[in-house]
Amino acid sequence: MLSDEHKQAIGRSWRLVAPILDTAVELFYRRLFELRPDLREMFPSDMAGQRAKLGATLGFVVKSLDWPLEEWSTAQDPESDLFLVVLALGRRHRNLYHVDDEHYGPVGEALMWALDQGLGQVFQGTTREAWAKAYGLLSTTMKLGASAMDVEVPPSTERPS
């Protein structure tokens, strides 16, 4: 899980990314398609809407991580709960866009590269580690959403009271 230090590092570095978000997202897609040209056909020819969506999603993720562990017991609306939202996102990506588990590797690589380009020397140490860890957790969650989201569960043979 992300420590408070990691979350703070993500929040701080995001304030530097936000003013150049459009450029950072463009860099991301450019890098992704360099790494995996075969993925280009999965996206619309006009990428403007797609870039806006990714920027908004990243902003939502950063905002959703902005709470320290000591606020663990605070109520959270399920509609905006990061874990539930990302699970659903993973399921949609599989069902609608045919995203496979193996796609998450190059996406992560392109994201880290774009952040490195945008943040420069700031993207090191805990900041870099935090973003890598966050992406790892998010991609695992999306893969779970794609493969493990459940509608009905057969009753287990015993349940604690």
Next chain:
Amino acid sequence: MTPSSPARKPLLKGDFAIVAFPELLQVTALGRQYIAVEVLDGARALLGEVWLKGGMVVRAVAGALTGRAAFSALLQEPRAASFAAFQFVDQVGPYPDPIGPLDGLLLEAAVESDTARSAPAAPETPAPRPAAPARGRVLCVVSPKGGAGKTTISLNLALALAQRGHLVLLVDVDPQGGIGASLSAHARRSPGIYDALMGRAHLKDCVLPTRVAKLRILPAGLLEPQEALQHIPQLMSADVWAKYTEWLALQADVVVVDTPAGTMGVTAAVLGASTHALGVLQADALALRSFPMLRAALDDLATRGRAPELAGIVMNRVPDGGALPLAALREIGSAHSLDLLLEPGVPDDHGFAAAALEGQPMSLYVAPSGRDYGRLFDQLAAAVAGRVGLVPAEPGKLSLVG
């Protein structure tokens, strides 16, 4: 409170071939829903379950085991084959006494099992800070420029650390005696560290108790201008100061040292005799340019093998809102690393200046803005404690009025 089993709805199911159990638990910590994870064997018999919320393990049951023991047993359970995760839909809890943070429990379980499979995936979990001795930290608070609020921050940080249960000794080595404004008229006349340096008093007789049980103060005491001139070599010697800081470090979990403004002279010597440094910078463009002076001072000490570890930078007088300004982020981030910036920064508030003038701890000051400085400094103290490796203090009762 005996937890009941509120209604739940299915969320996930799968086997541990697609995701490892520790990893599954870790991703639930991205959100703050109550999640129950059942661990099942090959025949889908229930081996146990773990309830989590927001990175905290609330409950664990495995057969006859509960709590930490159950959690650890489930992590090592060789029959574990698959899982089913649920989201609670009814009101759950509240649980005032959760078992503990997930990360900590995973590490504990890893140590217990002594196997790489049981351990949390090493690349994803930062290595824990090495277990530090209960005593020994000397945190030198420095500011390259005067007027940055260093003394007020030293006082409030020391108080907040003590209120979190750490044994704290606040030492004033500024001959101008900034901490002295917080002392009573009687205490201001008490001997301090400079009286000990000049041979007029024993150091142990100079330490003053405060109304906060775990906070003591060693004031600056008296240093006449003539004495300062005559004793320049001793006052500028890190070796001399090291003899004092070694003794002081035995008296507390952390010694917070308020130094004269600047990075030369006495401050440089005390830095060389400290284990950690904490920088205080004012959040305006001009003041931020002084950060390289602090960096240069530390680099110079490093060449002589005496550099303290830079625990972080506190930004003071942050413009309204408290969010660290972009100029600060760029200045610090380009020179070193954003890791250095401690949060929260201290906002620019008239109350801060007023309390500073009176030498009054901010946690006792009610700001007209309604800002809760007590909570702010508690958060800062938590950040500093983490950076210098202070072991979480045992909970205990603290009384302001002794």
